[in-house]
Amino acid sequence: MARHLALRLVAEAALRDGWGEPVAWLRAAEEHFHQAGNVPVASACRRLLRSAGESVRQRRAGTDRVPARLRAVGVTIREYEVFELLPERLGNKDLAGRLHISPRTVEKHVASLIMKTGSADRAELVEFARRLAG
Structure with missing residues (x-):
C-alpha cells in the first residue's frame, strides 16, 4: 500500500513539473486503491488523471x-x-x-x-x- 500511496503523491508533483511517468503511476495507484476499497484515494487518482487530460475508467456498478x-x-x-x-x-x-x-x-x-x-x-x-x- 505504501508504494501505491507514494506513486499517487509523487505523480502529483510529476504532473505539475513535467517529469517521470505520472499517468502510468496514477493508473497503477488508482487500480490498487480501487481493489483495496479505498475510495477517497482512488478518487484522488482519478481526479489527477482527469486534470492531466486523460480518460478515466468509470467505476460505477454495472x-x-x-x-x-x-x-x-x-x-x-x-x-x-x-x-x-x-x-x-x-x-x-x-x-x-x-x-x-x-x-x-x-x-x-x-x-x-x-x-x-x-x-x-x-x-x-x-x-x-x-x-x-x-
Missing part, C-alpha cells in the same frame, strides 16, 4: 454489463443503457422517461455514442445497436 468492445472505446454504463433502448426507435423524451433522466441528457448520451462508435448518425447507431443485440 459497468461489467457493457460489452468489451464498447467499454474499450469508453462507453459508460449510462450511455449503454441508452444504447440498449435505441433499437426500439424511441424519441429522446420517451428514452428519458424510461431511464428517469432528462431528454437533454439522452441527447448528450446519443451524441457521445455516435462519436465513440464512429457512427455517421443516429440511424447508423441504431443499426449498430440492433446488430450488437443480435
Whole structure:
C-alpha cells in the first residue's frame, strides 16, 4: 500500500513539473486503491488523471454489463443503457422517461455514442445497436 500511496503523491508533483511517468503511476495507484476499497484515494487518482487530460475508467456498478468492445472505446454504463433502448426507435423524451433522466441528457448520451462508435448518425447507431443485440 505504501508504494501505491507514494506513486499517487509523487505523480502529483510529476504532473505539475513535467517529469517521470505520472499517468502510468496514477493508473497503477488508482487500480490498487480501487481493489483495496479505498475510495477517497482512488478518487484522488482519478481526479489527477482527469486534470492531466486523460480518460478515466468509470467505476460505477454495472459497468461489467457493457460489452468489451464498447467499454474499450469508453462507453459508460449510462450511455449503454441508452444504447440498449435505441433499437426500439424511441424519441429522446420517451428514452428519458424510461431511464428517469432528462431528454437533454439522452441527447448528450446519443451524441457521445455516435462519436465513440464512429457512427455517421443516429440511424447508423441504431443499426449498430440492433446488430450488437443480435
